[in-house]
Amino acid sequence: MISSWRRLRAVRRAQKVVLMVGSSEQEEAATSDQTELLTIPSHFRCPISLDLMKDPVTLSTGITYDRESIEKWIESGNRTCPVTKQPLTIRSLDVGPICIPNHAIRRMIQDWCVENHSFGIERIPTPRIPVSPMDASDILNNIASTSSRGDRQGCVQSLAKLKSLIRESERNKRCFVTHGAGTALSSAFKDFSNSSSSSSLLHESNVFVFEEILSVLPSMFPLNEDARSQLGSPAAMHCMVSLMRSGGLSARRNSVLALKEIVSSSDSSRRNQVEALAAIDGALEAIYELIKEPICPTATKASLVITYHMTTLTHPTHAKERIITRFVEMGLVNLLVETLIDADKSICEKALGVLNGICNTELGIHTAYDNSLVIAILVKKLLRVSDLATEFSVSILWKLLTTRKSRINENDEGVDQALAEVLQVGGFQKLLLLLQVGCSERTKEKTSELLKLLNLHRERLERLECIDSQDYKDLKRPFL
Structure with missing residues (x-):
């Protein structure tokens, strides 16, 4: 099977001329340009996807693949080279396949793209080298060490590196998740929470670092039990509630997502964490406001999930009635009914679940x-x-x-x-x-x-x- 590139820009130019001139000759030229094809050289195509390689890498078997394609092949459980069928070594499976960047092929592909620029082919960018397990561990260790000694600036710098790398590729994100990024970020949030004021207002010097941590943390969900335990500490939940009440839109969204991750856990500590969250001053009001004045569908769903757990878990009778009474006094029942009128499937299910708990x-x-x-x-x-x-x-x-x-x-x-x-x-x-x-x-x-x-x-x-x-x-x- 041979993939081809259409002469897009030539077609567009021809079509513009047709519109301006309106001659039958130009129409015929546009039709002929549209059918003219440009064939990709076979050695520029990935043997798996058959598409032009953007990041060519060579395995120990000597076969060159596009990095994304071969990594998906390995992650699917395959243990052999797709072309030669030779088995891959165990060492290559620990950190992914042994992929050596093929710079020669990449430069040839880029030159070919430049030569055929008039056909609408854009030059592929030079790919970045994926983060290594050692680099990921160093960044996470820096986050842990700077947060433990209260170094806000150092922690923010490490967080910036982490954010930049996980945005580059899904592979980088998986590498950080595998090496405990969720636990490191949760621990850092807890450390800075403990140094903040115990009042309902956050220490101003910590607000920025809280927002930076929460901007990365949802990418690491689901968290393990250790990470949820640290993030569910009383001081950390106080800070998240404060951010939900007075933070910016992104801080409010990320805070409610983190709280949802805590209360949705299946371990034995969930009940205690739900009760602790409900006991925080202003927590119920903050969650209600996110349902009443939605930021985005994701935040609305997270708020409804938290409310569902608060109204349905096996609390002591007086605690459950106190929570439901407060929600009813705020007008949650009428708000849920209004939400159900034109809600999508997911929000509808969650709103009905909350209403069922309230009843x-x-x-x-x-x-x-x-x-x-x-x-x-x-x-x-x-x-x-x-x-x-x-x-x-x-x-x-x-x-x-x-x-x-x-x-x-x-x-x-x-x-x-x-x-x-x-x-x-x-x-x-x-x-x-x-x-x-x-x-x-x-x-x-x-x-x-x-x-x-x-x-x-x-x-x-x-x-x-x-x-x-x-x-x-x-x-x-x-x-x-």
């Missing part, structure tokens, strides 16, 4: 009842977003209807009105269809209870039902 308390249920849109939106999300969103929607409806009705001794007109609204917007048919297409056992139980409750009111309110059968024309039915 674990009586205050949350009453507040949700007061929102006139909640029933219609929950029914709308059934079978439309994802299986997870459907499960959350069923759970919230179940809590709003059956749980509340069981807590009062006499008939509740509010529950009757809610049942009528569910029937009116087609909730009965959707729930019935959910049982047919299948769902989890827990969701099936809640759906069945809802259907029994709705069926009692169905005869009286049958005329209010409305549903468009076209809504389900593309729905897959695995039971057929």
Whole structure:
């Protein structure tokens, strides 16, 4: 297979002339230029990708490849040279293949690009040498040593080198991750946090170094247990909350991403870290503001994940109720309902998860009842977003209807009105269809209870039902 370069610039020039002159001869010239092809010399093409090599390197087998292609080959688990099929040594697999830059071929390719510049071919830049494991270790050691002795300027300089190298290539980033960049950065953040003021305001001299560390740290996710432990220290979380409240947009975004990484861990310390975060003055307000005034979708999702863990983890009862009560007082329920109106799939799932957690308390249920849109939106999300969103929607409806009705001794007109609204917007048919297409056992139980409750009111309110059968024309039915 022979790859070719089209004479792009010649075609563009010819097309411009056609537009200006409008002659049939120029049109024919443009057509002929467009079909004229320039063949890449075979020894300039990578044997793997068959494209022009940008960074030619030679293996010990004597075959030259493009660096990106051969590294992907090795990372995929291959242990032989793609062309010769000769096995690669174990030493080459520890730090990647033994790739010797082929400067002669690279210069020949660059000269060829310059010679064919008129055909629209741009000269490939001289590639940078990838960072070595020794260089990566030296930079990380410098970050650790400068942070331990409080040398802000020295730490920022090392961070600048780290940022520059990981931006150059994905390979450099993987090299730093492999050599413990996440732990080194988390430890540095903790060291400077311990030297900051314990008040809600950060020490001004440390703000810049905090922002620099957090600007690199998300690139190292997911963190290991040691890194999460250091980043989840009380002093470090205080600093991140302060940055979320008074920092710039990037600092607020990176802070909430770091907090999400801490509370989303699967180790045994997660509960303690979530409770410690919730106990920090201004933490709940800062997270709420990021949902209310979004910076970017990533920050919004991270804020919702943190809120979900705060409202659903097994806290002591009084601690969970305190957290939910504060969120409800700030207006989180109404904010979530507004967010659900036109949210994408990911945000919708997370917002429903938070609303489901809030409805674990009586205050949350009453507040949700007061929102006139909640029933219609929950029914709308059934079978439309994802299986997870459907499960959350069923759970919230179940809590709003059956749980509340069981807590009062006499008939509740509010529950009757809610049942009528569910029937009116087609909730009965959707729930019935959910049982047919299948769902989890827990969701099936809640759906069945809802259907029994709705069926009692169905005869009286049958005329209010409305549903468009076209809504389900593309729905897959695995039971057929």
